Amino acid sequence: MSTLQVELVAADRKVWEGPANQxxxxxxxxxLGILPGHQPILAVLVQxxxxxxxxxxxxxxxxxNGFLSVNKDVVTIVAEDVDASKLGA
Amino acid sequence: MGAxxxxxxQRIRSVSATKKITRAMELMAASRVVKAQxxxxxxxxxxxxxxxxxxxxxxxxxxxxxxxxxxxxxxxAAVLIIAADRGLAGGYNSNVLKESERLVARLxxxxxxxxxxxxxxxxxxxxxxxxxxxxxxWTGFTEKPTFENAREIGExxxxxxxxxxxxxxxEVHVVYTRFVSMVTQEPQVIxxxxxxxxxxxxxxxxxxxxxxxxxxxxxxxVLDALLPKYVNARLFNCLxxxxxxxxxxxQRAMKSATDxxxxxxxxYTRLANQARQAEITQEISEIVGGASALAESK
Numbered sequence: 001m002s003t004l005q006v007e008l009v010a011a012d013r014k015v016w017e018g019p020a021n022q023x024x025x026x027x028x029x030x031x032l033g034i035l036p037g038h039q040p041i042l043a044v045l046v047q048x049x050x051x052x053x054x055x056x057x058x059x060x061x062x063x064x065n066g067f068l069s070v071n072k073d074v075v076t077i078v079a080e081d082v083d084a085s086k087l088g089a
Numbered sequence: 090m091g092a093x094x095x096x097x098x099q100r101i102r103s104v105s106a107t108k109k110i111t112r113a114m115e116l117m118a119a120s121r122v123v124k125a126q127x128x129x130x131x132x133x134x135x136x137x138x139x140x141x142x143x144x145x146x147x148x149x150x151x152x153x154x155x156x157x158x159x160x161x162x163x164x165x166a167a168v169l170i171i172a173a174d175r176g177l178a179g180g181y182n183s184n185v186l187k188e189s190e191r192l193v194a195r196l197x198x199x200x201x202x203x204x205x206x207x208x209x210x211x212x213x214x215x216x217x218x219x220x221x222x223x224x225x226x227w228t229g230f231t232e233k234p235t236f237e238n239a240r241e242i243g244e245x246x247x248x249x250x251x252x253x254x255x256x257x258x259x260e261v262h263v264v265y266t267r268f269v270s271m272v273t274q275e276p277q278v279i280x281x282x283x284x285x286x287x288x289x290x291x292x293x294x295x296x297x298x299x300x301x302x303x304x305x306x307x308x309x310x311v312l313d314a315l316l317p318k319y320v321n322a323r324l325f326n327c328l329x330x331x332x333x334x335x336x337x338x339x340q341r342a343m344k345s346a347t348d349x350x351x352x353x354x355x356x357y358t359r360l361a362n363q364a365r366q367a368e369i370t371q372e373i374s375e376i377v378g379g380a381s382a383l384a385e386s387k
Contacts, residue, residue, distance in 0.1 A: 009138050011236035011325060013131040028314075029306050042142055043305035044314040067315060069142055069302070078138045080236060080318070 002036045006052055006075045008061060010082040016061070022053040023075050025068055032068070040071045050077055052087065059087040094368070097361035101354055108350035114177065115343035118336045121232065122271070125333035129268065132329055136322045143319050145302050146312045154309075155251050156316045157284045160259045166201040167224070167246065167258040168193060169281070169324075171265040171331045172209035174231045179342035181266065181274070181335055182211040188276035189264040196262075204258055206246065208328070224249070234332055239325035246324075247317050250282055265327040266334035272341075274334035281323060284316065 006023055008016040023034040026048035034041075045066050052059045066079025147157070170189045172182050189212075193203050205223035207213050209231045216223050225245055230238050249258050261282040266274045304311045 007134070007138075009134045011132065011135050011239075011322065012128065014134040027305050028310070032305070040302045041305060042145060042302045042311050044311055065314075066318075067142060067311070069138070069145075071302075076138050078135060078142070080240065080321075 002073055003054075004034065004036050004073050004075050007077065008050070008082055008084060008087075009076060009078045011080045015082045015084045016087055018052075018054070020052045020054045020075070023050065023077075024053075025050045025063075025077065027068070034068075034070055034075055036073050038070050038073075040069075042069045043067060045077070045079065061087045094361055094364045097357050097364060101357045101361065104350050104353045104357070108347055108354070111343045111346040111350060115340055115347055118340035118343060122333060122336035122340055125233070125329065125336050126268070129326070129329045129333055132322075132325060136326055139315065139319050139322050143312075143315050146304065146308055146315060149302070149304070149308050154312055154316060156247065156282060156320070159283050163201055163259040165204055165256070165258045166196045167204045167206055167249065167261045168196070169206040169242070169246070169261060169263045170208065170212045171263065171327060172207075172212035172215070172231070173331075173335045174210045174228055176211060177342060178335055178339035179345075181338035181342075182209075182215075184276045185264055185266055185331075186212065186215050188278060192262060192264060192278050206242070208242070208331075231328075231335060232332055234325070234328035236321070236325055239328055240321050243317065243321035243324050246282070247320055263324070263327055265331045266338075268330045268333040268337065271337050274337060279327075281320065284319065 003019045003021055004023060006016075006018055006020045007014065021036070025032055025034075025043075025045050027043040027045050029043075032043055045063065045068055047064045048062070050061045050063055052061070061082055061084040063077065063079035063083070064081045066077065066082075068078070069076045168189060170185065172185045176182060193205075196203050205216060205221070207216060207223050207226045208228070210228045213223075213226045213228060227238065227242055246261055250261060252258075260280060263279050263281045265277060265279075267277040268274055
């Protein structure tokens with residue numbers, strides 16, 4: 001199974017970048033889970049946690065409202081403020 | 090004679106003190122300009138992601154968003170002037186303000202009423218000194234703007250332009266200084282609102298052009314959420330570039346001030362030496378003259 005390439009971008013820098021098997025975030029319409037092969041989507045996110053699953057470990061980052069775009073297994077999560085302190089490496 | 094030397098020495102002392110200050114400011118600006126440039130670079134991933142997203146939505150939605158639709162007759166135009174909090178940066182402030190004056194004159198010529206929004210104490214002083222009105226001011230961060238600052242400005246502007254009151258502003262122009270390189274910074278005018286999406290320096294490459302996105306909640310909903318962010322991101326970029334330009338201009342101004350101080354010190358040292366030498370020469374000739382007068386009188 002292919003993996004997702006995840007980018008976490010805050011207003012003033014790129015916070016984190018890495019591979020993942022699954023990403024889940026809270027969009028305006030409810031929780032949203034992204035697996036590899038997801039169709040291209042642009043979703044507005046509300047304040048909350050983004051969970052990035054990779055090889056059995058789960059990293060979380062707290063974002064304020066932002067958006068998420070998926071295109072060809074590249075997931076870009078963009079928010080003005082990103083707290084990625086609980087996200088390893 | 091002695092008084093002259095003392096005066097020169099005094100001048101040398103005072104110029105050296107000035108030189109120390111300008112040198113310190115030069116070094117400070119030099120170290121901060123690097124950080125400012127880095128901040129500009131680090132903000133590009135965000136701007137790029139937003140630009141791509143906004144252009145993706147914009148092509149799918151024909152919705153007339155208040156931030157993108159052009160009004161037919163524009164009565165009130167807002168001008169956001171980004172200057173510095175402090176002077177001592179060569180022509181930096183006056184260049185921006187001159188450019189803004191040109192823009193204001195042009196807008197008035199077009200029959201628009203101009204509302205000023207000011208960033209930086211220098212711009213505020215410029216307006217208060219001329220007893221002109223302005224709508225809002227933001228000061229105290231021009232050397233090191235944060236995203237928070239950009240958001241504050243963006244929220245105010247977006248709120249004003251979406252205000253349904255016919256007396257509210259219809260378009261927004263920004264005057265800032267673009268950072269071209271360490272030696273060149275150009276004052277620049279951009280029209281921020283209504284937005285022209287998909288302009289900009291970075292066009293996405295052909296192959297990754299616009300996949301068929303699905304939108305959540307809806308194309309309009311996404312556009313509503315994204316456009317204000319896009320405005321903020323552009324403002325943030327303007328603020329960062331202006332900050333880098335300000336520091337680069339200050340560094341250059343302080344470098345030439347330091348050079349001038351050195352030149353002055355050299356000049357006064359020469360003069361002081363000359364005066365001292367003249368004094369010695371005069372003393373000698375007085376002694377010789379006195380001695381020979383004594384010898385002759387014998």
